Amino acid sequence: MHGKNITLSPVLEQLLLHYAGLSSPVNAQSRAVKLLSAQVKTISDEYLAGDSSFKGDLFRSRALRRAYSCYYLPVNLVKLLPVLDELFTHPDIKGFTEPHVSILDLGCGPGTFLLGVLEYLAAHQNLLSPDIQKIDLWGIDQVDENVTTAKKIISRYLAVQKFPSSSTWQLHFRAGSIMTAGFPHPLIPQGTQYDLIIAGNVFTEIDQESFSVLAPILEKLLSPHGTLILIDPGTRASSRRLIQLRDMLLEHTALTLYAPCLERGLCPSLDNPRDWCHQKLSWSPPAIVHVIDRHIGFTKEKGIPYSYFTFRNDGKALIHPTCDFPREKVWRVVSYQIRHKGEERLFVCNGKERKLLRRLTKNISDSNQDFSDALRGDSVAMDGMVRKEAFLDITRDSIFRILKR
Numbered sequence: 001m002h003g004k005n006i007t008l009s010p011v012l013e014q015l016l017l018h019y020a021g022l023s024s025p026v027n028a029q030s031r032a033v034k035l036l037s038a039q040v041k042t043i044s045d046e047y048l049a050g051d052s053s054f055k056g057d058l059f060r061s062r063a064l065r066r067a068y069s070c071y072y073l074p075v076n077l078v079k080l081l082p083v084l085d086e087l088f089t090h091p092d093i094k095g096f097t098e099p100h101v102s103i104l105d106l107g108c109g110p111g112t113f114l115l116g117v118l119e120y121l122a123a124h125q126n127l128l129s130p131d132i133q134k135i136d137l138w139g140i141d142q143v144d145e146n147v148t149t150a151k152k153i154i155s156r157y158l159a160v161q162k163f164p165s166s167s168t169w170q171l172h173f174r175a176g177s178i179m180t181a182g183f184p185h186p187l188i189p190q191g192t193q194y195d196l197i198i199a200g201n202v203f204t205e206i207d208q209e210s211f212s213v214l215a216p217i218l219e220k221l222l223s224p225h226g227t228l229i230l231i232d233p234g235t236r237a238s239s240r241r242l243i244q245l246r247d248m249l250l251e252h253t254a255l256t257l258y259a260p261c262l263e264r265g266l267c268p269s270l271d272n273p274r275d276w277c278h279q280k281l282s283w284s285p286p287a288i289v290h291v292i293d294r295h296i297g298f299t300k301e302k303g304i305p306y307s308y309f310t311f312r313n314d315g316k317a318l319i320h321p322t323c324d325f326p327r328e329k330v331w332r333v334v335s336y337q338i339r340h341k342g343e344e345r346l347f348v349c350n351g352k353e354r355k356l357l358r359r360l361t362k363n364i365s366d367s368n369q370d371f372s373d374a375l376r377g378d379s380v381a382m383d384g385m386v387r388k389e390a391f392l393d394i395t396r397d398s399i400f401r402i403l404k405r
């Protein structure tokens with residue numbers, strides 16, 4: 001599931017069409033599709049007008065919930081797939097192995113990220129140990145109607161998607177705010193812990209002042225080998241907010257960063273108000289997203305920006321199984337290529353430091369030839385750069401190698 005190979009399963013694509021009252025193949029000129037397109041535009045306008053803070057009221061409209069579910073649900077869900085890929089490439093993270101597995105989607109909307117996990121597991125069934133007896137799927141959202149929708153879509157998904165017959169799924173959906181002073185009570189029974197918590201596109205809507213209260217609660221809710229994934233839309237404002245939460249989690253809890261940052265430290269992208277840390281995902285959108293894009297002039301097929309952080313409760317950090325470089329020589333590409341006559345530049349970051357690299361065309365060699373192909377988000381190993389005033393220079397002898405895309 002990489003790059004343009006990232007797609008929704010036919011099961012999910014059909015289910016979302018059905019939920020929107022459409023059938024396959026999608027008739028781009030139908031009244032229903034034109035109406036859905038207009039509703040997607042309304043949702044987008046509301047997001048923009050609200051300065052990235054989505055108005056919960058929109059979800060109370062059945063028509064807008066439908067439009068969200070057939071457009072924004074897939075667009076958001078796919079961001080989780082490379083993040084899970086990166087988690088499960090770790091040689092010691094074997095998937096879900098305990099008899100009872102619990103997964104929580106905070107601010108679940110119509111069930112976006114629980115569906116993301118299910119899509120991933122449907123394609124990687126080896127991650128579900130045969131010893132699993134029960135998988136609890138939890139969704140919490142402040143809007144009752146979202147909770148009802150999520151339950152409906154996920155129940156249907158589980159009824160039609162193929163999973164090992166040994167696993168029993170149990171659904172728990174709760175309507176309520178994760179901001180209440182008493183959270184996680186009364187929404188979650190005392191002592192409940194989760195193997196995976198995903199909070200996607202919800203911290204953009206939560207008061208920054210409550211991050212320091214929520215951070216230790218998130219830690220308590222995580223099982224000893226649990227993973228916490230935070231995902232946000234990848235705009236400058238939302239990404240910088242998410243970094244505040246990242247820093248709060250590092251400061252107020254014992255959770256450790258698994259990815260994308262390779263080192264623990266205050267995020268260097270905050271030093272420059274024009275910077276923000278984000279990824280860009282390329283994928284093949286489902287037909288309905290294509291068609292809606294044509295109607296309203298959006299371009300989701302050109303890539304989806306997002307920001308994310310993966311935390312672990314057991315101290316495991318991202319490693320690249322085939323990499324023989326020490327950790328301090330592994331970096332992450334955090335910009336696109338900046339090309340000028342006779343040279344290329346890009347930024348790399350390790351979570352603590354950000355560096356500008358430059359390679360003159362005359363210095364291209366076998367050991368640094370990957371430089372031209374490096375894309376935002378790639379993990380790279382580098383060695384032998386020469387320090388100049390404002391950047392590190394890549395010489396003919398320097399090593400620059402892409403480890404993972």
Ligand SMILES: C[S@@+](CC[C@H](N)C(=O)[O-])C[C@H]1O[C@@H](n2cnc3c(N)ncnc32)[C@H](O)[C@@H]1O
Nearest residue numbers: 076107108109112141142177178179200201205
């Ligand atoms: C932009 S939507 C994201 C929905 C879904 N996670 C996705 O990515 O498609 C934000 C969701 O967070 C929910 N939300 C916002 N503040 C919340 C809070 N304090 N407690 C629980 N849910 C909240 C909203 O109701 C909405 O469903």
